[in-house]
Amino acid sequence: MKYRKLESDQSHGAFEVRLMLGSERVTIIMNFDFETSRVRYKTTRGEGQVDGFEPPYEFRRFMSETFVEAFVFDGELAERLLDEKHLRAEELVEDLFQVGTLKKLEDKVTEYWEKLTKKSATEEIALTRRQNKLEKLKERLAKCESEKERLERDRDETSGRLQKQHATYEQEISKENSRAQELEAHKEEVASLKSRVREESLDILDVMRAPNALSPIFAKRLHELKIGLDRVKLPESAAREFFTELAQEEFCVCGRPIDDHVRDVIHSRAEQYLGSDDVILLNSMKTAIQDAVGESHETAEEQLRDKLHSLGEAMHDERDARNEVALLQRAAEQADPAVREASEEIKKLEAELAGIARNLDKYTNGDTAENTRDVNILAERVKAAEDDVAEITKTIILKRKRDVLRRILREAYQTARRGILDEVCDAANQRITELLPHNNIRIMRIEKCLVLDGKEGGSVGENLSVAYAFLASLFNRSEHQLPFIVDSPANSIDLANRSRIGPLIPQLTRQFIAFTISSERDQFVPNLQQACGGKVQFITLFRKADEQLIEDARTTPNHTETLDGIVVRGESFFNKFQVEEAA
Incomplete structure (x- = not known):
């Protein structure tokens, strides 16, 4: 056995440690059996010696x-x-x-609730199924939350580094005054053109909602539809509802009696008439077509074409302005190694940040699939699963009390933990200053x-x-x-x-x-x-x-x-x- 001394033929050995905590003494002995390669513990404390590692x-x-x-x-x-x-x-x-005691108390509250719900369950099979589902959801949520927190820390750290690198880049590129002024002017032009492109794009999207603006063919067809509706001469008062109500009467408006045969004929022919709601809708359509198309079928398309042309010019101007900014930046990078180094680091950090964002999106994208990683969706599923367990065991009120107590313990743990860590950190820094005053x-x-x-x-x-x-x-x-x-x-x-x-x-x-x-x-x-x-x-x-x-x-x-x-x-x-x- 590796713990036996070299060149020793002893079959047994022992290691003993004596500890004092206040006035309480504990002795722990490790007995080595080199022949069987086994180690046994013995613990001696107030009540005597026991087998195993059993300190108080x-x-x-x-x-x-x-x-x-x-x-x-x-x-x-x-x-x-x-x-x-x-x-x-x-x-x-x-x-x-012992700050972790608060966390253990929170776990104990959860354990007690789970134990109570298990004892009071009336449908054991259903309870087991729901509890298994709940445990799997909790495990998946904890795993996804942990990974999301890690990615958020990476994102914040990378974003901070990128921000500092941008500041370094701006500082380096601004050292040459005339270049800095020219670059700032082009950046302002880019911002102005970008705003113009956005406003014109939104305007065009709004115009394109009308089909007659896309092609004169649509305008022509809409106009023909209106003419057809005008030709039909929609009834002003005789609608389907009139004939339906008439069929329920004993006598017609002309005074003749209405028997079953006549009543069936009235019902069948009433379907040839439009309902009052349909008449209102069609009249609204006629008015809307007239307002949109007007007398000329090409006007809306020409207006849209002009807007698209204006947008194209704005986009072209914005692209030219961006190219000017890029050329100035590239010239600065070629002239100054510090600017070039800062630019390369920015590109590297931006790529890294984009990768983190893609991975982080998996945990917040609202995906409702069975294997989703979205922590909000998973949290909702955990809550629903807990409600299912609480419902079957009649412990909803207890669950609410448990949630309040767990929240109090969790907040107390976080507050105490952060406070102690900060105090220890401050005290340690004071000692570091004393030990290494010049570092x-x-x-x-x-x-x-x-x-x-x-x-x-x-x-x-x-x-x-x-x-x-x-x-x-x-x-x-x-x-x-x-x-x-x-x-x-x-x-x-x-x-x-x-x-x-x-x-x-x-x-x-x-x-x-x-x-x-x-x-x-x-x-x-x-x-x-x-x-x-x-x-x-x-x-x-x-x-x-x-x-x-x-x-x-x-x-x-x-x-x-x-x-x-x-x-x-x-x-x-x-x-x-x-x-x-x-x-």
Whole structure:
């Protein structure tokens, strides 16, 4: 098994860690069986020893993988705090201050509601079907919302970069005064012509709604229709309704009796007459045709042709004006490399922004297909599915109360989380100023990682200083004192800044364990020892490889020897140790 020491034939091993939280003590033991390649945990706490990894609840929030990486820290990998693929800075803050409890409460409210609806269901099969549908919709909505938020962040970031690049472009191209004035004049001309094209286009679209404007043939046919309607001589008073009512009478208007045969004849011939509504409609059509066509069949088409010609000229003028702007810009780019570079970057960002917009449109395009990504449509479907579940379990009122409580908890979580993140960020920036007074580096915000202002990262030493400042600000605001274990605490920091790191450590934590090599001692250990008031334990650990070191260690008090290594306690031996091994 890989955890067994090389050249060792031991079949078993153990690793033990003892923890104190307030006055409560917990011991966790890992027992290794090298023969069967198995590891077993045992946990000892107030009520005795139990099998498995079972620390009390109060310990668990400090023992997640994310949180342990914060106080068991590799100084040479400080850039992980600036990389969202590794340490989750937001989760770290939430775990320490238990802000996530509000989120867990929201989940508990949802779990309680789901449990209650399941218990009170009267149609189990229907309930299961509706709940399965609801869960699938929730999962799809969450996935689409997450992707939409990511695209919106990318869009906002790219848009901001594009805006800055436009400003840079305008600044560079305006350095030559006469060129800038000429360019501005042509831009104003483009804007004016663009407005004219739009107004004339809208006017033409309005005119084209009349078919007689498209062709004299339409005008001629409409005029012939009106003449035909005039020739028909539409009745003024005798409409279909008159004969329908007459057929219901016993006697005709002429005094003769109306029997069943006559009544059937009246009904059949009434269909030859128009209804009063039809007469009104046809008369309106005649008037409208007369107003539109008039006496000349070609007038409307000629007017439309003139408008199209005017629009064509406006579009041609606008195109020429745009070409003039493009020529001036191209000339500026050829004459000035800075303008050309800014223009190329603008084109790149515009293409990138267009791609983001196309992808983002999938989540807001109103698509109602079954596999839609539109988050609003999906949210409506989730709400409808929740109403279906609530209806079948008679819990609509409870659902409304649940929604109110969840909204309150969600808003409280967001407010508390943002407030704590901002406070930690401000405190960390204050410490960064103290550590690196001459470096222009600060934390802009805390997200999945630490986001630096105006840069993706600093030098190795700057990254480590930022990490220390962040962790110091974080731990000093907590009600608990956490042990801080660091591998290579100052190896990547130059000598000038090491002197500032040492005094910071006692402010960071009351319990500090550092694994150092001999090259790190300068300017770090003496300053650390002075800041601690001398309360430092020095332990040197090395493998049995150097005979002189082995002999020196054996002559030193307080040494312990194992199968393949030696442990020596004491400052004197620690300071003399010069091999590039962990010390």
